Amino acid sequence: MLQNASSSSSDASSLNSSSSMAESNKLWISFGEHDVHNGCVLKVSLNSESSSESRNSSDSSSLDSYYYEQCSEHLKHGGLVAFPTETVYGLGANALDEKAVYSIFKAKKRPLTDPVIVHVLNVQEAKKYIVIEENSLYMKFYDYLAECFWPGPLTIVSKSNESIIPDCVTASTGYVGLRVPAHPVIRKLLEHCKLPISAPSANRFGHVSPTTASHVMEDLGCYKMEEIDGENVFRILILESSEQDVKHSECSVGIESTVVKITASEQSNVLKLEVLRRGGISVEQLRKCAQDFVERETRESYKPEILIETRQKTYSVKMNDTTAQIAPGQLITHYAPYVPAYILENVVTVPTSHSMKENHMLVPIQETIIVDFGGKLQHLSNNCLVYKDLSKDGDIHVARKNVFQVLRECEKIESAQAILLPNLLHVDIEHADSLFDRLFRAASGTFACLIEEEPGKYSLEIPNRSDAATNVTH
Numbered sequence: 001m002l003q004n005a006s007s008s009s010s011d012a013s014s015l016n017s018s019s020s021m022a023e024s025n026k027l028w029i030s031f032g033e034h035d036v037h038n039g040c041v042l043k044v045s046l047n048s049e050s051s052s053e054s055r056n057s058s059d060s061s062s063l064d065s066y067y068y069e070q071c072s073e074h075l076k077h078g079g080l081v082a083f084p085t086e087t088v089y090g091l092g093a094n095a096l097d098e099k100a101v102y103s104i105f106k107a108k109k110r111p112l113t114d115p116v117i118v119h120v121l122n123v124q125e126a127k128k129y130i131v132i133e134e135n136s137l138y139m140k141f142y143d144y145l146a147e148c149f150w151p152g153p154l155t156i157v158s159k160s161n162e163s164i165i166p167d168c169v170t171a172s173t174g175y176v177g178l179r180v181p182a183h184p185v186i187r188k189l190l191e192h193c194k195l196p197i198s199a200p201s202a203n204r205f206g207h208v209s210p211t212t213a214s215h216v217m218e219d220l221g222c223y224k225m226e227e228i229d230g231e232n233v234f235r236i237l238i239l240e241s242s243e244q245d246v247k248h249s250e251c252s253v254g255i256e257s258t259v260v261k262i263t264a265s266e267q268s269n270v271l272k273l274e275v276l277r278r279g280g281i282s283v284e285q286l287r288k289c290a291q292d293f294v295e296r297e298t299r300e301s302y303k304p305e306i307l308i309e310t311r312q313k314t315y316s317v318k319m320n321d322t323t324a325q326i327a328p329g330q331l332i333t334h335y336a337p338y339v340p341a342y343i344l345e346n347v348v349t350v351p352t353s354h355s356m357k358e359n360h361m362l363v364p365i366q367e368t369i370i371v372d373f374g375g376k377l378q379h380l381s382n383n384c385l386v387y388k389d390l391s392k393d394g395d396i397h398v399a400r401k402n403v404f405q406v407l408r409e410c411e412k413i414e415s416a417q418a419i420l421l422p423n424l425l426h427v428d429i430e431h432a433d434s435l436f437d438r439l440f441r442a443a444s445g446t447f448a449c450l451i452e453e454e455p456g457k458y459s460l461e462i463p464n465r466s467d468a469a470t471n472v473t474h
Contacts, residue, residue: 042067042070042071042237042238042239042240043240043241043242044063044064044067044068044185044188044239044240044241044242064188065192067239068188068189068192068239069192070237071083071189071192071193071237071239072189072192072193072194072195074237075092075093075094075100075193075195075197076094076193076195078093078094078097078099078100078103079093079100079103079235079236079237080092080093080100080103080104080107080235080236080237081093081189081197081236081237081238081239082202082213082216082220082236082237082238082239083183083185083186083189083199083238083239084183084185084186084213084239084240084241084250084251085119085181085182085183085185085186085251086152086153086181086182086183086251086252086253086280087153087181087251087253087254087255087256087257087279087280088201088202088209088210088211088251088254088255088256088404089201089202089203089209089210089211089212089213089215089216089251090119090186090197090199090200090201090202091104091107091108091199091200091201091202091203091216091220091236092104092119092186092189092197092198092199093197093198093199094193094195094196094197094198095118095119095129095165095166095169095195095196095197095198096164096165096166096195096196097166098166098167098168101116101166101168101169101198102168104116104198104199104200105168107220107236108200108203108204108205108220109204109205110200110205111205111322112168112171112172113171113322113323113324113325114171114200114205114325114328114330114331115169115170115171115173115175115176115177115324115325115326115327115328116169116198116199116200116328117155117177117178117179117198117199117200117257117259117328118165118169118176118177118178118179118196118197118198119178119179119180119181119186119190119196119197119198119199120178120179120180120190120196120197121180121187121190121191122150122180123142123143123146123150123180125180125196126146126156126178126180128161128164129160129161129164129165129176129178129196130158130159130160130161130176130178131158131159131160131161132158132159136264137264137268137269137271137297137304138262138264138271140293140297141262141271141273141290141293141304141306142156142158142262144289144292144293144296145260145262145289146180148285148289148292149281149285149289150179150180151180151181151182151187152180152181152182152280152281153179153182153253153256153257153258153279153280153281154179154257154258154260154279154280154281155177155178155179155257155258155259155260155277155327156177156178156179156260156261156262157175157176157177157178157259157260157261157262157276157326157327158175158176158178158261158262159174159175159176160174160175160176161176162174169198170326171324171325171326172324173324173325173326175261175326177259177326177327177328179257183251183252184241185239185240185241189239200328201256202215202216202219202220202236202238203215203216203219203220204219204220206331206333206334206335206336207219207335207336207337207338208335208336208337208404208407208408208411208442209255209256209335209404210404211250211251211254211401211404211405212240212251212405213238213240215404215408216236216238217238218408220236221236221238250401251401252401253279253280253400253401254400254401254402254403254404255279255280255400255403255404255434255435255438256277256279256280256328256329257277257279257280257281258275258277258278258279258280258281258282258286258434259275259276259277259279259327259328259329260273260274260275260276260286261273261274261276261326261327267305269302269303269304269305270304270305270306270307271304271305271306271307272306272307272308272309273286273290273306273307273308273309274308274309274310274311275308275309275310275311276311276326276327276330277327277328277329277330277437278310278433278434278437279329279434280434282430282431282433282434283308283310283433284430286308287308290306290308293306294306329437329441331441332441332444332445333441333444333445334441334442335404335407335438335441335442336441336442336443336444337407337408337410337411337419337442338411339369339410339411339413339416339417339418339419340417340418340419340462341407341410341418341419341420341421341439341442341443341444341446342418342419342420342421342443342446342447342448342460342462343421343422343423343425343439343440343443343446343447343448344377344420344421344422344423344447344448344449344450345423345447345448345449346449346450347449347450347451347452348449348450348451348452349451349452350451350452350453350454359463359464360461360462360463360464361461361462362451362459362460362461362462363417363418363459363460363462364458364459364460365380365383365384365385365450365458365459365460366383366384366385367385367415367416367417367418368384368385368416368417368418368419368420368460369384369385369386369387369388369410369413369416369418369419369420370384370386370387370388370420371388371389371390371406371407371410371419371420371421371422372387372388372389372390372422373389373390373391373394373399373422373424373427374389374391374392374393374394375389375392375394376422377422380450380458383456383458384420385413385415385416386410386413386416388406388409388410390402390403390406390422390435394429396429396430396431396432396435397431399435400431400434400435400438403435403438403439404438407419407442418448418460418462420448420450420460421439421442421443422439423436423447424436424439425440446462446463447463448460448461448462448463449461
């Protein structure tokens with residue numbers, strides 16, 4: 001019944017024979033509830049102290065090492081491994097193996113114009129894969145960013161060492177994004193395999209990002225066996241921390257990393273830091289880091305300058321755009337649920353001066369799912385099909401952690417015709433911009449009005465997707 005993710009039949013028998021050992025140690029391998037299985041979930045312990053009462057820690061450590069070695073061998077032989085990070089689940093391959101990296105694109109149906117981030121253990125490892133001038137202001141600031149935010153949810157884009165990094169990693173742009181992750185599972189995998197791991201999110205391209213192993217199985221692990229170029233690229237090992245290690249089992253940030261690019265200026269004392277994608281590290285945190293760096297490096301006759309540039313019109317790349325990007329997460333349709341989603345623009349009462357635009361349509365609120373933030377639309381909870389709140393208390397960190405789980409729950413609700421998302425464009429809370437970025441792209445940049453046709457009777461006015469607001473100032 002198991003279609004193992006390993007590259008050989010001997011590996012398959014090894015994993016099967018280990019299942020009894022797993023059970024005896026309160027670990028398990030889950031194969032889902034489908035007839036054909038192309039994903040294999042391996043639960044690993046991360047904190048032997050927390051689980052010592054329920055199982056022998058030495059046996060646990062031995063089994064965990066076995067799982068990590070299985071995944072490492074799978075990576076070394078060109079296979080794919082999914083794993084949790086503090087951001088979302090990643091789908092990883094050996095970053096130095098061009099054929100293996102291509103398998104990521106095939107499995108996700110991801111265009112080659114969308115680059116993948118390379119994950120490494122530390123800043124010293126990162127520097128092996130980029131071209132950087134020794135003792136330059138660029139290198140000093142690179143090191144300071146790493147000191148401030150690594151391990152953690154920051155990706156730094158630099159000129160790629162093209163003699164080592166395959167073009168498919170960089171979308172042939174000559175630039176590569178590197179990140180040092182914090183989650184103990186991916187860090188242990190990096191320690192075992194001793195390879196850089198290229199990894200985008202472990203889902204179908206454009207779909208809602210995964211934050212649990214079950215999300216990965218839903219998107220990638222339970223498709224019928226499909227050969228592409230003579231290979232089955234859907235055999236995937238999935239690492240997941242065990243239930244005993246609750247504090248490590250989650251994607252604690254809940255959205256992808258912030259992506260930045262450092263650019264040297266003609267002036268030797270000036271650098272530009274461009275925010276290419278908003279994520280786990282806020283623009284405010286980056287500004288504070290840059291200010292501290294300038295203060296540290298300032299001398300009597302020398303003062304560096306860091307110019308931080310955020311993309312004011314960032315929502316401009318259409319789903320079918322064939323232009324290669326230097327950072328992922330640039331497409332206007334991304335993180336999208338299978339049920340059409342829209343950002344709430346405003347609520348209007350009829351009769352007013354409001355008139356429905358041509359080609360717009362009305363969806364009764366009874367067929368609409370409302371996703372709220374801070375309880376602002378709670379008064380409509382009895383009118384709509386389903387009401388959910390990303391954070392009733394208006395906690396942006398809780399909302400970010402919940403957003404992808406909530407979107408996946410929404411798309412499974414029968415008879416739903418639309419999902420209405422909260423408009424956080426002008427919410428003045430740190431990190432709100434990164435959450436809005438995910439909601440905006442989940443809605444393909446499309447805003448909708450809630451129409452109160454008569455007291456207590458609401459409908460959602462839905463525009464054509466071609467009306468998407470691709471140039472929202474943010």
